[in-house]
Amino acid sequence: MEYRIDPKTGNRLSILGFGMMRLPRGITGTDQEKVTAMVGQAVESGVNYFDTAFVYPGSEVATGRALAETGFRDKIFLATKLPHQQVRKTEDLDRIFAEQLKRLQTDRIDYYLMHNLPSVTLWQRLVERGVIDWLAAKQADGFIGQVGFSFHGKQVDFLELLEAFDWGFCQMQYNYLDVNYQAGQTGLKTAAERGMMVVIMEPLRGGKLAVGLPAKAESAFKAAEPGVSIASWGLRWIWDQPEPTVVLSGMGTMEQLTDNLATAATANPGMLSQAQHDLIKRAIDIIEAGYKVPCTACNYCMPCPHGVNIPDCFTAYNTRATQGLIAGMSQYFSGVGMPNPDRYSGPDKCQACGTCERKCPQNIAIIDSLKEVKKHMEPFWTKAVKLGVRIMMG
Numbered sequence: 015m016e017y018r019i020d021p022k023t024g025n026r027l028s029i030l031g032f033g034m035m036r037l038p039r040g041i042t043g044t045d046q047e048k049v050t051a052m053v054g055q056a057v058e059s060g061v062n063y064f065d066t067a068f069v070y071p072g073s074e075v076a077t078g079r080a081l082a083e084t085g086f087r088d089k090i091f092l093a094t095k096l097p098h099q100q101v102r103k104t105e106d107l108d109r110i111f112a113e114q115l116k117r118l119q120t121d122r123i124d125y126y127l128m129h130n131l132p133s134v135t136l137w138q139r140l141v142e143r144g145v146i147d148w149l150a151a152k153q154a155d156g157f158i159g160q161v162g163f164s165f166h167g168k169q170v171d172f173l174e175l176l177e178a179f180d181w182g183f184c185q186m187q188y189n190y191l192d193v194n195y196q197a198g199q200t201g202l203k204t205a206a207e208r209g210m211m212v213v214i215m216e217p218l219r220g221g222k223l224a225v226g227l228p229a230k231a232e233s234a235f236k237a238a239e240p241g242v243s244i245a246s247w248g249l250r251w252i253w254d255q256p257e258p259t260v261v262l263s264g265m266g267t268m269e270q271l272t273d274n275l276a277t278a279a280t281a282n283p284g285m286l287s288q289a290q291h292d293l294i295k296r297a298i299d300i301i302e303a304g305y306k307v308p309c310t311a312c313n314y315c316m317p318c319p320h321g322v323n324i325p326d327c328f329t330a331y332n333t334r335a336t337q338g339l340i341a342g343m344s345q346y347f348s349g350v351g352m353p354n355p356d357r358y359s360g361p362d363k364c365q366a367c368g369t370c371e372r373k374c375p376q377n378i379a380i381i382d383s384l385k386e387v388k389k390h391m392e393p394f395w396t397k398a399v400k401l402g403v404r405i406m407m408g
Contacts, residue, residue, distance in 0.1 A: 015028050015029070015030065015059060015060025015061065015275070015278055015279060016028075016029045016253075016278060016279070016280070016281055016282060017029065017060075018258075018259045018260070019259075020160070020183070020211040020259060021209045021210070021211060022160060022182045022183065022209065022210070022211060023159070023160060023182075025091060026062075027062060027063050027091060027211075027259055027260050028060055028061045028062045028063055028260065028278070029253055029258075029259075029260060029261060029278055029281060030061055030249075030260075030261060030263060030274055030275065030277075030278035031061070031063035031064065031065055031213065031260040031261060031262040031263070032052075032053070032056050032061055032063070032064045032065065032262070032263070032265065033065050033215065033262035033263055033264040033265070034064060034065060034066040034070065034073045034076070034077050034264075035066070035067070035070045035073060035264050036264035036265070036266045037049050037072070037073060037076055037266060038052070038266050038267060043072055044072040044073075044075075044076045046076055046079055046080070048268070049076045049077075049079075049080050050079065050080040050083050050084060051268065052080075052265065052268055052271050053077070053080035053081065053084055053086065054080070054084045054086070055268065055271060055272075056271060056275075057084065057086045057089055057090060059275045060275075060278075061090075061275075062089065062090045062091055063090065063091050063093065063125075063213075063260050063262075064077060064081075064090055064091070064092055064093065065093040065094075065125075065185075065213070065215075065262050066092075066093070066094045066095075066118075067094055067095040067097075067127075067129055068094065068095060068096065068097045068100075068110060068113075068114055068129070069095075069097050069129065074094060074114060074117035074118050075117045077092075077118060078117050078118035078119035078120065079119070081118070081119065081120070082119045087119075087120055091124040091125060091159075092118065092120060092122075092123055092124050092125070093123070093124065093125035093126070093127065093213075094114055094118065094123055094126065094127070095126070095127040095128070095129035095130075095164060096110060096111070096126065096127065096128055096129055097110065097129050098128050098129060098130075098131060098136060098139070098140050101140060101143055101145070102143070103143060104143050104144040104148065106143075107143070107144070107145065107148045108148075111152070111157075115157075121157070122156060122157055122158070122159070123157065123158050123159065124159040124160070125159060125160050125162060125182075125183065126149075126152075126158045126159070126160070126161055126162070127161075127162045127163055127164050127185060128140065128145075128161075128162070128163040128164070129163075129164055130164055130165070130166055130348075131163040131164065131165060131175065132165065132166060132167035132168075132171060132348075132351060132354070132357055133167060133171040133174070133175070133356070133357055134171065134174045134175055134178050135356055135357075136356070137163075137175060137178050137179070146179070149161050159182075160182030160183055160211075161179075161181060161182050162181050162182050162183035162184050162185060162210075162211075162213075163175060163181060163184055163185070164184070164185040164186070164213075164215070165184060165185065165186050165187075165196065165197055165201075166187060166196060166348030166349070167196060167197075167348065167349070167351065167357065168196070168323055168326065168349070168357075168359065169196065169197055169198050169200060169201055170317075171357075172186070172196070172197040172201045173200075173201065173204060176204060176205060176208060176210075181210060182210070182211070183210055183211035183212065183213060183259075184205050184210055184211075184212060184213070185212075185213040185214075185215055185262075186201060186202065186205075186212065186213075186214065186215065187214075187215055187216040188202060188214045188215075188216070188217065188252065188258070189216060189217050189218060189219055189223060189248055189251070189252065190223070190248060190251045190252075190294055190297075190298060191219065191223065191298065191301065192216075192219070193311075194311035194312075194313070194325065195311065195325075195326065195329050195345070195349070196326075196348070196349060202255075202257050202258070203257055205257075206256075206257035211259040211260070212257055212258050212259055213258075213259060213260045213261075213262060214252055214258045214260070214261045214262060215262045217248055217249055217252050217261050217262070217263065218245055218248045218249070218263070219337070219341065220264070220341065220344075221264075222337045222338075222341055223244070223245070223247075223248040224243070224244050224245035224248065225244070226337065226338075227244060227297070227301065228300050228301060228303075228304065228336075230300045231296075231297040231300040231301060232244060234293060234296060234297060234300075235247055235293070235297065238290070238293055243273050243277075245270075245273060245274070245277075246273070246276075246277045247294060247297075249261060249263070249274065249277050249278070249281070250277060250281055250285060250286060250290075251286065251294055253278075253281035253282065253283070253285065254281075254283060254284060254285050254286045255283060256283040301336055302332070302336075304332075304335055304336040305332035305335060305336065306328075306331055306332055306335045306383075306386065307328040307331060307332060307378060307383045307386075308376055308378060309324075309325060309328035309329070309332070309376065309378060311325040311328075311329060312325075312376075313325055314373045314374060315369075315370035315371075315373050315374050315380060316370075318359075318363070318364075318369070318370060319367065319369055320363045320364060320365045320367070321359050321363045322359055322360065322361065322363045322364050322370075322384065323349060323350050323359035323360070324370055324380060324384070326345075326346075326349030326350050326359070327346075327349075327350055327360060327361060327384060327387045327391070328383065328387065329345060329349065330342050330343070330345035330346035330349055330350070330387075330391060331346075331386070331387045331390060331391055333345050334346075334390065334391070342391070343391070346360075346391045352391075352392070352396060353396075360387070360388070360391075360392065361384040361385065361387045361388040361391075361392075362388065362392075364381065364384050366381050368381065
């Protein structure tokens with residue numbers, strides 16, 4: 015196992031982190047026996063960063079049981095997340111945190127995140143409910159180590175969040191298809207330049223960059239390195255860069271764990287050759303050939319004077335075309351804040367002013383393309399989702 019240093023604490027962290035969201039399941043729910051076995055194997059192989067969350071069904075409980083059964087709690091760094099949408103008053107902070115400690119069978123959280131914090135506006139809601147003083151007290155008493163946030167949203171909001179608080183670390187989506195999506199490479203480098211530990215999530219886009227690539231892309235990878243998994247290419251692409259500290263993998267089987275451990279054993283910055291980078295670029299080109307809109311996310315069309323997040327609208331629409339409904343809608347909901355009226359930046363905001371089309375170097379018919387996004391990415395059932403989020407957020 016290779017390790018990188020958290021610049022804020024000096025903690026030596028495994029480059030492979032165990033994301034505890036996609037745990038193995040049995041007939042009645044999480045398969046605890048398999049979870050415990052995988053956690054034990056991971057720790058014995060050098061993994062020392064485990065990431066869960068309050069809202070991952072059964073995850074905190076399963077993680078806590080696995081660490082208790084293996085006796086490995088003191089050998090690892092444990093991360094979990096505060097569901098900020100459920101914090102309506104200061105007392106909720108203590109209630110949620112106490113429940114997390116109970117579930118995880120621990121007396122401390124080493125890395126505590128504001129879960130899916132998309133903007134400074136929502137951070138300020140937490141501030142108004144006393145989160146800064148609460149976090150400071152918990153840190154002073156040793157219940158919380160470092161404080162950070164996980165992010166799904168627009169790059170401009172990510173950069174603003176970096177300035178909004180003295181964060182210890184951050185967590186962001188990043189992979190070879192998402193260089194310019196959400197926080198993107200700019201966000202990654204900016205956070206690292208600020209001396210922050212950066213945790214990467216969705217390095218394989220929920221498995222889509224491991225299983226389900228177009229046949230031509232998969233064949234190219236297998237021909238280049240017959241004994242290497244497709245997943246290894248995605249992980250090595252990230253570890254080839256110096257800025258990420260930990261890369262989370264949501265491993266659901268022992269086979270996935272074993273494969274990722276093998277890749278992590280020799281992964282270092284600069285490990286990929288130019289030929290390997292060229293092959294990844296060819297795979298990207300193959301994937302993008304199936305896109306509905308030939309957008310490269312260059313951002314020349316931005317900012318939209320009416321608030322449309324044009325690149326993220328097209329990225330999600332293209333993802334739906336190439337990787338399916340669930341992957342596409344997941345990106346759309348997070349990228350344009352579809353259910354959240356405070357963050358919504360989808361096609362409904364378009365006023366057909368044409369400013370974007372005059373700037374687009376690809377000469378994309380952006381106005382008409384946004385109409386297609388609206389048609390395919392906001393079907394009738396999304397209205398119920400919007401209403402549900404408004405009610406939940408008060």
